[in-house]
Amino acid sequence: MRKLxxxxxxxxxxLKEKGFGAVDFGLILGSGLGELADEIENPIAIPFAEIPHxxxxxxxxxxxxxxxxxxxxxxxxxxxxxxxxxxxxxxQKVTYPVRVMSALGVHSLVVxxxxxxxxxxxTPGNLMLITDHINFTGDNPLIGENEDDMGPRxxxxxxxxxxxxxxxxxxxAEKQKIDxxxxxxxxxxxxxxxxxxxxxxxxxxxxxxxxxxxxSEVIVAAHCGLKVLGISCITNLAAGMQSSxxxxxxxxxxxxxxxxxxxxxxxxxxx
Ligand code: HPA
Numbered sequence: 243m244r245k246l247x248x249x250x251x252x253x254x255x256x257l258k259e260k261g262f263g264a265v266d267f268g269l270i271l272g273s274g275l276g277e278l279a280d281e282i283e284n285p286i287a288i289p290f291a292e293i294p295h296x297x298x299x300x301x302x303x304x305x306x307x308x309x310x311x312x313x314x315x316x317x318x319x320x321x322x323x324x325x326x327x328x329x330x331x332x333x334q335k336v337t338y339p340v341r342v343m344s345a346l347g348v349h350s351l352v353v354x355x356x357x358x359x360x361x362x363x364x365t366p367g368n369l370m371l372i373t374d375h376i377n378f379t380g381d382n383p384l385i386g387e388n389e390d391d392m393g394p395r396x397x398x399x400x401x402x403x404x405x406x407x408x409x410x411x412x413x414x415a416e417k418q419k420i421d422x423x424x425x426x427x428x429x430x431x432x433x434x435x436x437x438x439x440x441x442x443x444x445x446x447x448x449x450x451x452x453x454x455x456x457x458s459e460v461i462v463a464a465h466c467g468l469k470v471l472g473i474s475c476i477t478n479l480a481a482g483m484q485s486s487x488x489x490x491x492x493x494x495x496x497x498x499x500x501x502x503x504x505x506x507x508x509x510x511x512x513x
Contacts, residue, residue, distance in 0.1 A: 246389050249295045249338075250345045256294050257346065261286045262310045262319065267511055268343030268468075269313075269320035270459060272355035273489075274496025275475060276322040278504045282311035290323070297325055297335050308339070314511045319343060328433035328454055333383035337462035341392070344466035350407070351463045352471045352507060356492045357427060357453035358435070358480035360445050364423055366479060366491075367499050369415070369506060370451055371408050371424040372472030377457040378444075379431045384465060393465035402464045407471035407510065414509040420502050425450025427474055429457030438482025452480055471510060475503060 254262075271278055279285075287309045290296045298306065306323040313320075325336045340351060359366065388395040408424070415422035428444050430436060432454030436444070444452055451474050463470050477495035478487055496503070 246341065246392060250341055252294045253296070253342050254345050257288070257342070260288055262346060263317070265310065265317045265319050265343070265346050265348050267316055267318045267350050267352055268340065268348040269318055269352045270324050270339070270354060271320055271322055272324065272455060272475070274356060274493045275354050275500065275503060277500055278507060279307070279309040279320040279322040281504065281508070282309050282313050282318060282320060285309050285311040295338060297331050314508045316511045318511070319346065319348065324455060326455055327379060327381065327431050327458065333381050333458045334386070337383040337458050340459050340462040340466065344468055348468065350404070350469040350471065351459070352473070352511070353456050353459055354473045354475070354507070355453045355455045356477045356496055357451040357474040358478050358487070359450070359476040359483070360428070360441055360452055360480045361423070361425055361450040364450070364476050364479070366476055366495050368421055368423045368476040369499065369503060370474040370476055371411050371422055372403055372427045372456070372474055373408060373424050374403060374426045375457045375460060376426060376428040376447060376449055377461065378428050379457060381431070381458070383458045383462050393467065397461070397465045399461070399464055402460050402470060403472050404469040407469065410512055411471060411473070411506065411510045414506055418502070418505055418509065420506055422506070423450070423476070427456060427472065428452045430454055435487045436481045441480040441482050444480070451476060473503070473507065475499060
């Protein structure tokens, strides 16, 4: 396979030709949360399928575009939709957009997702500040040869989620009367939702929410030295805590809280 740095050169040159310039924040918008990208001013939007070395996402509720422009006065590039491991993509492919963001100069990644609530104090519709994660996918995007100019062989994950952003998000939530929870996100591979027994295990292990994304992207963000703000939308209570689960409910809940979600992220985009 071609070296990662060579692929990145091709992708970034393509995006620069399309008009991508200086950029502060990278955003990854999860299931049902992609509408935030519609608020980007002077947008340049490119379908994933046209971008060299990107793959194509197939999940309902994921539009599949990379959008560059201005949001809250900051230069951003947003993934409207993302790639998932359960679609059959390698973790390197899933996280490639984070590498591209870093190569184009973002200093921070805002990563969002729909998640199941494991913490018994959570209710569907809550937003959760991710303070830490448990990678339970059984894989890691950094497995393989390390390209040392990309980042260290053994990255420190002690501060993967930037505490200062968490503080800003909490202040914003208080001001805007958003009921912001906080906690640990546990990443499973999917595509099945978890079993009730797995959810009991997750709770015992210290998880507050579970989902099928995010952990690999944040691992690569840490490898690249990016600051990270992570926000989950708790779309449902996890398996065993409500009668059954389905994707329609996930999308319905994100629809219901999208205004709060968008306001929280926009007001938290500070240096
Ligand atoms: N489990 C895993 N992923 C999810 C869930 C869930 O309960 N809800 C939304 N994404």
